[in-house]
Amino acid sequence: MIYYPEYLQPKTLEELFKELPKNKKIYYLAGGTDLLNYLRDELVDKKNSCFVDLSKIKELVFINETNKNIEIGSMVSFNILQENNLVKKHFPAITSMCKTFSTPIISNRATIGGNIANASPSGDSLPVLYTLNTKIEIKNFSQTRIEDIDKIFVGPKKTNFKNGDLITKLIIPKQVLQKGFSIIGIFKKVGGRKSHIISKASIAISAISKSDYIKKINVAVGAVAPTVLKINTISEILNNKKLNKKLVKDSVEEIKKVISPIDDFRSTANYRKEVVSSLFLESISELFKFNFYD
């Protein structure tokens, strides 16, 4: 007989925390596009686990605007995120990422909360959310805490979550724009082929600019170190500057410094350095409509 973990399907958050067993490892089932693969591959201790299906909890599916932030429910799927006008207006890097995220039929179900909790260094939403200084709301029984996204990852596929921690929403600050300035953003990745690829290297950029003048810029890279990295030294180089080739070159040097020098089954360290540098040049060229390659 095939053995399955315990299964719960609460309809509200209140019900969820009332039913949550205390003596089992909790796996929240969101879109299932990672978790059902882990179950099939026997990576779950079935006897001692409980799958808590989030698919009926309507409270977790929303995208709202508040005074200072845009808030996104953890059960929002990537296809909904891709079409959302608030997201397009405030966070173009998210929209850019959604366009290359997995396949359209996976995007119909894969959720942003699942992508974060899965904590893969090649999770495509992560570098983008780093560039936007995203905060994550986490609930567990009666407790609620809010953490900066870069604080929750402690290693590849590892978060600082305690058993039962549930991501409820993302809180992303809106930018205040001075006249003439706009928000720009982009995400690019490289993998084995064009559609449904797991990133071997990825980059996200979010900035506030006026033609080639950069007020503020954030750059983060994925899949090239045990966790996603935000490269603050690039912000120091480029903030409040008119962009030129020298500054772009200095930024590339900063990228090369942070990439961890390990070869693994996916690719080598040298390949990664080269590829992330080109991704950066490609992205900057596209964003500022100027060829920074040579």
Next chain:
Amino acid sequence: MKKKITFYLNNEKVVVKCHPLKTLLKVLREDLNHTEVKNGCEQGECGACTVIIEDEDKKSFATNSCLVAIGQVEGKKIVTIKGLNKEKELHPIQKSFIDEGAVQCGFCTPGLILVTKSLLDNNPNPTDEEIKYAISGNLCRCTGYIKIFAAIKKAIKLVKKIRNSKKI
């Protein structure tokens, strides 16, 4: 821990008794003998197992049934390729796939026709780019996609013609 799960399959109510974490693909093929839903990889990569799911809010989308737990479809409507034709009358998308020779071994065909249906239901006038994007989660190892693309272009015209004639 088996559970009774009720959903609608090609517009008929069905009740299955199984563990809610069994995949929709397995339930369709093993418990309900709907082998028109193909198992190519069981890991979300190939799209052979594609079905259309309509949820309680009447929103419908195509997805990989190999990565859906049956508990998650409780109360929802599922459409497989068998739900498209009316008795012997094929759906215009099915006709176009045959006319354009877009079917060789046929393993990818149910999935590709269902993603096309879902695309045209939501967007009757897709651009070429939108078509290519919509089918990018469905792999075909035989045709090289050119004939599939031609079949979809033809289906768009055919579906429009039928819609217009119904309006008159």
